[in-house]
Amino acid sequence: MKLCLSRTWRTLSARSNHKRILSTAAKSTKVSNTQRETFLERVTTGPGLQDFINVKHVPRVNAIPDPTTIVPYINPDTYAGQGRRVFFEVYGCQMNTNDTEVVWAVLQENGYNRTSDVQEADVIMLVTCAIREGAEQKIWNRLKHLNAMKSKRPARRPLQITLLGCMAERLKERLLEREQCVDVIAGPDSYKDLPRLLAVSRHYEQATINVLLSLDETYADVMPVRLNVESPTAFVSIMRGCDNLCTYCIVPFTRGRERSRPVTSIVNEVLALRDKGVKEVTLLGQNVNSYRDITVSNSNDKVTSNIAPGFSTIYKPKIGGVPFATLLCTVAEAVPEIRIRFTSPHPKDFSEDVLRVIRDYPNVCKSLHLPAQSGNDAVLARMRRGYTRDAYLRLVDTIRSYVPNVGLSSDFICGFCGETEEEFDDTITLIEEVRYNVAFLFAYSMRERTTAHRKYVDDVPEAAKIERLQRMVKAFRHTATALQKEYEGRDELILLEGKSKRSSESWFGRNEANIKVIVPATALPTSKNSAETKEIAAGDFIVAKITESNSQVLKGTPLYISTISDFYNK
Incomplete structure (x- = not known):
C-alpha cells in the first residue's frame, strides 16, 4: 500500500508540474527524443486523482456471475438433480432423522433419486451432530474415507460430499480449512436451499455454503418423505x-x-x-x-x-x-x-x-423424559438449569401422583466444570432416589461458543470423568434392574417394530414406558376372545405377559393381538 501511494503521488506531481518536467527534459543531454515522447505520453494518458477516488468495491466471494460472461448463469431451471443419486448417513439425535426426511422431500421434488449403496451415489449427505466432541470426531474420520473415495472417481462421474446439520452450523467455513473434499455445507435452516447449493457447486466446481439461522423457518410447508417406510x-x-x-x-x-x-x-x-x-x-x-x-x-x-x-x-x-x-x-x-x-x-x-x-x-404414552443433568444445586446453577434438586424431586412426585406407573428416563452429565467429588455424589443419590427405566449418561465435553466455554474452565481430569461415568452407569443399572423386575407378571401392550437382532425367531417391540420387550415369533388370536389367529408382524399391537427382566430389556409370552382402545377398556 505504501508503494502504491508513493507511485500515485509521483504521477500526480508529474502531471501538475508538466511544464517544469518538459523544461528539465529538454535541457538534459542524457534523454533521447524517443524516450521523452514515450514518457510524456505515459504521463498524460495515465490515471488521475479521480480514478483513485471512484474505485468500486468488487466482492471477493459469493458474487453473482455476469450472464454475459463465458461462465453459464445459474438460474432455478438448472437446480434439478436430473436423476442424480443421493446417499444419506445420519448421525446424532432423532431430530436429525426427521431433518433427513425433510431434506429428502426437498431433493426428491427437484429430481434427485435415492440410493442405499454408497458406491452408486453421486451425492453423499452427512447429517451431523455437534453435541459432543466424540460425535464430531466420527464425522472427521468418515470424511477421510470419503475423500479417498472421491479422489478415485472418474471426472465424468464426480462425487459431491455435503455436510448438513449442527456440525455444519457450528464450524461453518472452518470445515473447508480442514477437509477440502466437502462441496456443500448447509445448516439446519438451509435445507430448502440445497438444490441451488448443489447446482452452483457442480457448475463452478467450488464449495458452497449456507448456514444462516432463521427466526421463523419450521419446514411446516414441507411434507417429509420417510426413509424407513417399513x-x-x-x-x-x-x-x-x-x-x-x-x-x-x-x-x-x-x-x-x-x-x-x-x-x-x-x-x-x-x-x-x-x-x-x-x-x-x-x-x-x-x-x-x-x-x-x-x-x-x-x-x-x-x-x-x-x-x-x-x-x-x-x-x-x-x-x-x-x-x-x-x-x-x-x-x-x-x-x-x-x-x-x-x-x-x-x-x-x-x-x-x-x-x-x-x-x-390412553394413546398418549405414560412415559416421560425428565432430563436432570446433575443432582447438585451448585452444579445445576453453573449449568443454568433453572431449578434445584428439591424442585426436581417435587416435580417427580407430582408426575407420579398423576401417572402412578409412569416410565421415567433422564439425561445426566458428569465432570462438568468445577464439579467436586461431593457434588458428583449428589448425582448418584438422585439416580438412586428417583429410579429411572432408561438413562442417557455422558462425561462432559466442552463446546465452543457455549457460556461454559466463555466463563468456566474444563478442569475435571479425563480420568475422573471416566470413573464418574462408570459409577453413574453402575448406579443406574442397579436401580433399573429392580424397577424393571416390577413388570414381571404384568400384561403389557407391545407395539412390534421388527425382528430381534439376536434371533430371527423373535420379535422386538416397546411397551408404553418405551422399554424394549422381546417375544417369540408365533401366531396369535386376532383379539382377546377370538378363535381366529394370524402370524404376528411389525406394526401389530400385542398383549404379552412379562416373564423376565434386566436393566435393559424385558422378555414376555405373547397372548393375543389387540388395539389401544380394547386393551385399556378391558
Missing part, C-alpha cells in the same frame, strides 16, 4: 430451536431460537402417517414441551406459559398462542388408534395441564 413408528417435528441457553449446551447456537409449527400442519402430517400404516408417532423438538403456536389466536392469548413450581427461566414469560398441552390433546383425539410420544422436553415445562392430558388419553 417401520411402524415415525417422528414429527413440532418446533425447532431452544431459548434455555444452558451453559454447557451448543443447541441454541446450532439450531437457533425457538419457533413452533402451526397445529394444523402437525395434525395433517400425523393423519398422513396414519394413512400410511404408522402406529406410533413421536413429537419432536429441542425443547418440545415449550411448544407454542402463535399463528392463531385463542382464549389463551393473554395467558403466560405455565412453568412448573420451583422452576425459572432466563427469558421473559411467553404470552398467548396454543400451548403444548392443547396440541397434545388435539393430536391424541385426531388419531386415537396411534400411540403418541414426545421428546425431548425440559422439566420446567411440565405443567399440570400436560400431566392431565397424559393421564386422561
Whole structure:
C-alpha cells in the first residue's frame, strides 16, 4: 500500500508540474527524443486523482456471475438433480432423522433419486451432530474415507460430499480449512436451499455454503418423505430451536431460537402417517414441551406459559398462542388408534395441564423424559438449569401422583466444570432416589461458543470423568434392574417394530414406558376372545405377559393381538 501511494503521488506531481518536467527534459543531454515522447505520453494518458477516488468495491466471494460472461448463469431451471443419486448417513439425535426426511422431500421434488449403496451415489449427505466432541470426531474420520473415495472417481462421474446439520452450523467455513473434499455445507435452516447449493457447486466446481439461522423457518410447508417406510413408528417435528441457553449446551447456537409449527400442519402430517400404516408417532423438538403456536389466536392469548413450581427461566414469560398441552390433546383425539410420544422436553415445562392430558388419553404414552443433568444445586446453577434438586424431586412426585406407573428416563452429565467429588455424589443419590427405566449418561465435553466455554474452565481430569461415568452407569443399572423386575407378571401392550437382532425367531417391540420387550415369533388370536389367529408382524399391537427382566430389556409370552382402545377398556 505504501508503494502504491508513493507511485500515485509521483504521477500526480508529474502531471501538475508538466511544464517544469518538459523544461528539465529538454535541457538534459542524457534523454533521447524517443524516450521523452514515450514518457510524456505515459504521463498524460495515465490515471488521475479521480480514478483513485471512484474505485468500486468488487466482492471477493459469493458474487453473482455476469450472464454475459463465458461462465453459464445459474438460474432455478438448472437446480434439478436430473436423476442424480443421493446417499444419506445420519448421525446424532432423532431430530436429525426427521431433518433427513425433510431434506429428502426437498431433493426428491427437484429430481434427485435415492440410493442405499454408497458406491452408486453421486451425492453423499452427512447429517451431523455437534453435541459432543466424540460425535464430531466420527464425522472427521468418515470424511477421510470419503475423500479417498472421491479422489478415485472418474471426472465424468464426480462425487459431491455435503455436510448438513449442527456440525455444519457450528464450524461453518472452518470445515473447508480442514477437509477440502466437502462441496456443500448447509445448516439446519438451509435445507430448502440445497438444490441451488448443489447446482452452483457442480457448475463452478467450488464449495458452497449456507448456514444462516432463521427466526421463523419450521419446514411446516414441507411434507417429509420417510426413509424407513417399513417401520411402524415415525417422528414429527413440532418446533425447532431452544431459548434455555444452558451453559454447557451448543443447541441454541446450532439450531437457533425457538419457533413452533402451526397445529394444523402437525395434525395433517400425523393423519398422513396414519394413512400410511404408522402406529406410533413421536413429537419432536429441542425443547418440545415449550411448544407454542402463535399463528392463531385463542382464549389463551393473554395467558403466560405455565412453568412448573420451583422452576425459572432466563427469558421473559411467553404470552398467548396454543400451548403444548392443547396440541397434545388435539393430536391424541385426531388419531386415537396411534400411540403418541414426545421428546425431548425440559422439566420446567411440565405443567399440570400436560400431566392431565397424559393421564386422561390412553394413546398418549405414560412415559416421560425428565432430563436432570446433575443432582447438585451448585452444579445445576453453573449449568443454568433453572431449578434445584428439591424442585426436581417435587416435580417427580407430582408426575407420579398423576401417572402412578409412569416410565421415567433422564439425561445426566458428569465432570462438568468445577464439579467436586461431593457434588458428583449428589448425582448418584438422585439416580438412586428417583429410579429411572432408561438413562442417557455422558462425561462432559466442552463446546465452543457455549457460556461454559466463555466463563468456566474444563478442569475435571479425563480420568475422573471416566470413573464418574462408570459409577453413574453402575448406579443406574442397579436401580433399573429392580424397577424393571416390577413388570414381571404384568400384561403389557407391545407395539412390534421388527425382528430381534439376536434371533430371527423373535420379535422386538416397546411397551408404553418405551422399554424394549422381546417375544417369540408365533401366531396369535386376532383379539382377546377370538378363535381366529394370524402370524404376528411389525406394526401389530400385542398383549404379552412379562416373564423376565434386566436393566435393559424385558422378555414376555405373547397372548393375543389387540388395539389401544380394547386393551385399556378391558
